[in-house]
Amino acid sequence: MGISPILRAQATYPFVRLNQAAAERRERGLEVLDFGMGDPREPTDPRIMRALRDGVRRRMGYPAAAGLPELREAIASWAGRRFGVALDPDRQVIPTLGSKEAIFSFAQVVLDVAGGRDTVVVTEPGYPVPGRGAEFAGARVVELPLLEAGGFLPDVDAVPAETWRRTALVWVNYPNNPTGATAPLAFYARLADLARAYGFVLACDEAYSELWFEEPPVSALQLADWSNVVSFNTLSKRSSMTGYRSGFVAGDPELVAALRQFRPNVGTAPQEFVQRASVVAWGDEEHVEQARAAYARKRALFLELFRRVGLRDAGGPSTMYLWVAVPHGETSQEFATTLLAHGVLVAPGSFLGPSGEGYVRFALVPTEDECARAVEILDDVFA
Ligand SMILES: Cc1ncc(COP(=O)(O)O)c(C=O)c1O
Incomplete structure (x- = not known):
């Protein structure tokens, strides 16, 4: 059958692999705090939801x-x-x-x-x-x-x-x-x-x-x-x-x-x-300011954690992501595997391109409570 060779040659979308590993952990009844994908979980502003409903004819x-x-x-x-x-x-x-x-x-x-x-x-x-x-x-x-x-x-x-x-x-x-x-x-x-x-x-x-x-x-x-x-x-x-x-x-x-x-x-x-x-x-900036403030609080939690435990935030000042240098001697994937073993899912930088080796990406999408829990776990891991 004729499947596109380009499609056939493409490796599985890296996040599929990441999600499989997390699913296996969940199947064992263990919690996974998911900092892998950048899908925001903030609620959508009610005015936007209403406009959507009113728009159905x-x-x-x-x-x-x-x-x-x-x-x-x-x-x-x-x-x-x-x-x-x-x-x-x-x-x-x-x-x-x-x-x-x-x-x-x-x-x-x-x-x-x-x-x-x-x-x-x-x-x-x-x-x-x-x-x-x-x-x-x-x-x-x-x-x-x-x-x-x-x-x-x-x-x-x-x-x-x-x-x-x-x-x-x-x-x-x-x-x-x-x-x-x-x-x-x-x-x-x-x-x-x-x-x-x-x-x-x-x-x-x-x-x-x-x-x-x-x-x-x-x-x-x-x-x-x-x-x-x-x-x-x-x-x-x-x-x-x-x-x-x-x-x-x-x-x-x-x-x-x-x-x-x-x-x-x-x-x-x-x-x-x-x-x-x-x-x-x-047309509205208020809901954006609220979302930004929520991300800023989560960001501050993690930046404080990194300072405490000696991890280095190598990234810039924007986006929902933290780009964190992997401690010496480990690959991105090894480091991500260690974190997942403690229930914290992050993206190995190498999944995102060869120059991502040496870093992992935290997508700050879990709730503030979940972020606080992840910080507690990581404090223990690196204590
Ligand atoms: C860099 C970048 N561009 C574009 C998108 C696409 O977003 P959407 O299709 O939801 O607008 C994403 C989604 O993660 C992204 O990371």
Whole structure:
């Protein structure tokens, strides 16, 4: 039978393996405090839930790929308040079904293998979806390492011109999963200059732009020139709405027009009741501030623990993740296995890319009570 060789060649999605190990422990009747995946468990604001319910009509036709005008308006207004930018809601914004599907399929929109644009550049360790989507689109994928010594920013000056000439698309993700690092606007400006000089597209995955604990991170949307640049964002993390599936792409009008043409083929416009709930979510910051405060409290608990027991937080000041250096002499996977043996599930950095070796990632998604319990366990483990 003809199963795609790309699908066959792909290793099991690393989290599947992680979840299997946790399930085995649960089957033995033991508790697992799950810091593995970044699926927020904060409750969704009741006003958003109400808007979703009120958005259900007697008849609901296919949603249009361009999205509801009121949602595009709400997104443009949010970006205006948050980043001080003026997006044209009709030409520069398109809603997506969460950001994952849009990130996965974007290589199909810009790749031109026959024309010599066959390469997609991604960073590692990282969210695997941009690279996997590129592989399914038939791209050659080049991975740039994110190293602590470089502030977890890729060394774009080390990329040969020959690679840039073949590049259709470059993905960056700041605030970064898994390292928590943020990027300065100068970094985006440098990459955007390269994008225009070599004719590739710069795609900025900004899923974690609202989970910050020091300074609000900048967005690529704040660049003076949007040509060749798009930003992907989502309500998943900001509003704890992973199950709703609601995000957007914004930026270069030519790329947004290409998405308007491409997306009806896939049929991934969000349901209109989700779009109506999303209008409320982008219009309110209070629930986001509450979520941020809850993450900040959990973060403080763990940072204090790490100081007490001599573990090193190597990561940056944003996202729901802590990127923790593995104690000397152990691999990421060994260290994660030790923690799981005590009921604390974390992601080994090596699951997220070769340069993730030497670190583990804590996703601060369990409740504050569960976090306090995990801290108690870890205090004992490292006593
Ligand atoms: C870096 C990054 N980008 C995008 C996403 C996708 O989020 P969603 O599809 O829920 O919008 C995630 C989810 O974990 C992520 O970690």
